[in-house]
Amino acid sequence: MTESARDGEYDDWLDSIESxxxxxxxxxxxxxxxxxxxxxPRCHDQELSAVDLPESGxxxxxxxxxxxxxxxxxxxxxxxxxxxxxxxSVTGLVRDVDPDDxxxxxxxxxxxxxxxxxxxxxxxxxxR
Amino acid sequence: MSDPRIAxxxxxxxxxxxxxTGRDLFAEAGLEALSxxxxxxxxxxxxxxxxxxxxxxxxxxxxxxxxxEAIGLDVPATRVEAACASAGTAVREAVKTIRNGEAEVVxxxxxxxxxxxxxxxxxxxxxxxxxxxxEVRAGMTFPGAYALMARSYFDQYGGSHEDLAHxxxxxxxxxxVNEHAQIQQEITVExxxxxxxxxxxxxxxxxxxxxxxxxxxxxxxxxxxxEHDLDAPVAITGTGQGGDNLAxxxxxxxxxxxxxxxxxxxxxxxxxxxxxDVDFAEVHDCFTIAEVLAIESLGFYERGEGIAAARNxxxxxxxxxxxxxxxxxxxxxxxxxxxxxAQLATVAWLLDGSHPRADAxxxxxxxxxxxAGGTVAxxxxxxMEVQE
Numbered sequence: 303m304t305e306s307a308r309d310g311e312y313d314d315w316l317d318s319i320e321s322x323x324x325x326x327x328x329x330x331x332x333x334x335x336x337x338x339x340x341x342x343p344r345c346h347d348q349e350l351s352a353v354d355l356p357e358s359g360x361x362x363x364x365x366x367x368x369x370x371x372x373x374x375x376x377x378x379x380x381x382x383x384x385x386x387x388x389x390x391s392v393t394g395l396v397r398d399v400d401p402d403d404x405x406x407x408x409x410x411x412x413x414x415x416x417x418x419x420x421x422x423x424x425x426x427x428x429x430r
Numbered sequence: 431m432s433d434p435r436i437a438x439x440x441x442x443x444x445x446x447x448x449x450x451t452g453r454d455l456f457a458e459a460g461l462e463a464l465s466x467x468x469x470x471x472x473x474x475x476x477x478x479x480x481x482x483x484x485x486x487x488x489x490x491x492x493x494x495x496x497x498x499e500a501i502g503l504d505v506p507a508t509r510v511e512a513a514c515a516s517a518g519t520a521v522r523e524a525v526k527t528i529r530n531g532e533a534e535v536v537x538x539x540x541x542x543x544x545x546x547x548x549x550x551x552x553x554x555x556x557x558x559x560x561x562x563x564x565e566v567r568a569g570m571t572f573p574g575a576y577a578l579m580a581r582s583y584f585d586q587y588g589g590s591h592e593d594l595a596h597x598x599x600x601x602x603x604x605x606x607v608n609e610h611a612q613i614q615q616e617i618t619v620e621x622x623x624x625x626x627x628x629x630x631x632x633x634x635x636x637x638x639x640x641x642x643x644x645x646x647x648x649x650x651x652x653x654x655x656x657e658h659d660l661d662a663p664v665a666i667t668g669t670g671q672g673g674d675n676l677a678x679x680x681x682x683x684x685x686x687x688x689x690x691x692x693x694x695x696x697x698x699x700x701x702x703x704x705x706x707d708v709d710f711a712e713v714h715d716c717f718t719i720a721e722v723l724a725i726e727s728l729g730f731y732e733r734g735e736g737i738a739a740a741r742n743x744x745x746x747x748x749x750x751x752x753x754x755x756x757x758x759x760x761x762x763x764x765x766x767x768x769x770x771x772a773q774l775a776t777v778a779w780l781l782d783g784s785h786p787r788a789d790a791x792x793x794x795x796x797x798x799x800x801x802a803g804g805t806v807a808x809x810x811x812x813x814m815e816v817q818e
Binding site: 309312335336343362363364365366367368369370371372373374375377380382383384391392393394395406417422424425 | 563565571578582585629
């Protein structure tokens with residue numbers, strides 16, 4: 303694989319998740335976002351501060367993808383979900399659970415795993 | 431301010447034409463639209479052209495001048511990219527150009543070549559309309575994104591995959607007489623339910639096909655149409671556009687499309703009509719659930735009520751408010767950059783009585799086109815009306 307440049311704050315954020323030090327950015331009005339952000343798109347506040355990401359979130363929706371893109375060919379079938387961590391939500395791959403057993407409201411923790419097809423890093427959720 | 435008249439419109443066959451170049455597809459649609467309009471091409475003053483994935487499918491950027499040249503025009507040509515709403519957004523630019531008096535005749539269109547790169551590469555290309563860092567890298571595909579929205583809808587409002595199957599059955603049935611449609615095949619609810627899953631709960635028949643095709647229309651002022659005695663009874667009387675966070679994860683609701691709410695509100699206000707005045711609509715049903723979200727955002731149904739519309743026969747061709755009489759993206763096909771103009775053409779033909787499904791909406795005077803990009807982070811809504 304060709305060594306490619308890091309994607310700045312996104313890769314920094316993945317590093318933070320990987321070292322159990324995950325965070326999100328919160329504006330003065332409590333709106334949460336993932337980096338990079340210089341302004342809150344909801345209220346235009348530019349005073350964004352890093353806040354610890356809660357240790358667990360709840361699955362807001364999920365799908366088992368059977369027709370993937372080439373970059374996920376050997377991953378399929380796999381579960382992609384959006385998990386709600388309070389002021390911020392995150393999209394990730396659900397691991398360590400039978401896809402048929404994933405349900406809205408399931409409590410999950412967040413980690414960084416490897417994509418099967420490419421070996422690239424990806425956000426993963428595991429049941430808690 | 432003059433509401434632009436639709437003087438001519440044309441679409442190519444939508445389907446699998448992997449050997450046809452984008453420029454050839456657009457040339458067919460554009461030249462036919464110009465011919466239909468009865469306007470001297472020398473009078474055309476601008477081209478707005480929708481295209482989404484030309485760099486990936488044809489290794490071709492800078493398509494504006496290429497496409498103007500393909501239809502024999504030497505005019506300022508602008509390519510518009512807003513994912514699947516590229517052509518609807520191009521229409522809006524054309525409308526504004528005519529209304530503000532900068533041009534009397536504008537060509538608007540779009541084209542997409544997709545099947546030449548195969549399903550996997552096309553799925554990959556479509557995915558770039560999502561947030562690359564936070565969605566695509568977590569395995570999000572477009573069917574996957576709409577599957578997340580569908581599951582959230584079922585969870586919040588109820589409804590089932592079977593309700594969605596009725597939308598697929600309806601749109602397939604509507605397309606049976608549409609010679610431009612990619613799929614002219616009647617299906618049953620059982621067929622749709624038993625089709626292979628793409629991203630659960632969505633299956634093959636919940637998804638629009640991958641399509642090659644082009645569409646074009648010629649817009650002009652009311653004064654020009656009168657002066658040249660053109661047959662152009664349909665005007666674009668309202669235009670609206672709305673936006674939203676690109677990534678689904680950043681939105682407060684997964685089962686609502688506020689970009690379309692905003693576009694509809696603006697377009698209705700612009701035209702001076704409301705949802706109750708609308709006789710029929712062409713909406714962006716890239717997936718069956720998208721039709722549900724669209725008809726709710728357009729104000730035809732309350733939140734949570736749109737899911738039952740097709741099953742209840744309210745949006746079929748013999749219903750009170752026919753939706754997607756063309757067959758929609760689902761059956762007509764979805765050459766991404768052409769879709770918004772194909773919708774415009776369909777509405778115009780339904781209003782002037784020349785569409786093969788016009789018998790479903792006799793005496794109709796108001797039609798709407800709803801074109802959405804990505805997971806509805808971009809939306810345009812256009813209101814069209816028959817003028818005296």
